[in-house]
Amino acid sequence: ETGVTQTPRHLVMGMTNKKSLKCEQHLGHNAMYWYKQSAKKPLELMFVYNFKEQTENNSVPSRFSPECPNSSHLFLHLHTLQPEDSALYLCASSQGRRGVPAKNIQYFGAGTRLSVL
């Protein structure tokens, strides 16, 4: 166990559905990340939160909406997705420092395998 838990592990949704992915970390970290991993492609960073503030939005479509209520929890709200959004969504955390870029080792959850029909 890495200390980062993602739920659900698998999700199948239609293009008109609304669903949410959840990530929880028990490591006392204060930086959390969402990544998208598609087959044969590098990991794509989607969002970064440091001390609950969003510090990176990597040109992600608005159908993906992140939420970080506290340093331990991160959500990714999904609505009106497209089939090309099918991928493995990974959450990670690291020990960020206020005022200093969080250039540290990242700890990943097992991911949510999302299929959009």
Next chain:
Amino acid sequence: SQQGEEDPQALSIQEGENATMNCSYKTSINNLQWYRQNSGRGLVHLILIRSNEREKHSGRLRVTLDTSKKSSSLLITASRAADTASYFCATDALTDSWGKLQFGAGTQVVVTP
């Protein structure tokens, strides 16, 4: 284009053999990390090498870094079937902001008994 690019894309070896994979990157970095991913799972950090280091060891892993060539290599010695996984390099660019790691597409390693 991606910051880190691994080579080869896939590698198939037998148990006991060594596995070597390479990573090239484009911009100046603070450090470079290697991660491992078992099929359908999250990434697990293996080793970090700083830009002022040239070589680092951890168990059966040996990492080298050549900042003049903007490249790194990961060597797994005496491989085991359990080493079957995808391996990714990740760079932490000097100019990037919060916790932004750039990952390559990975090298898929298969170790057969």
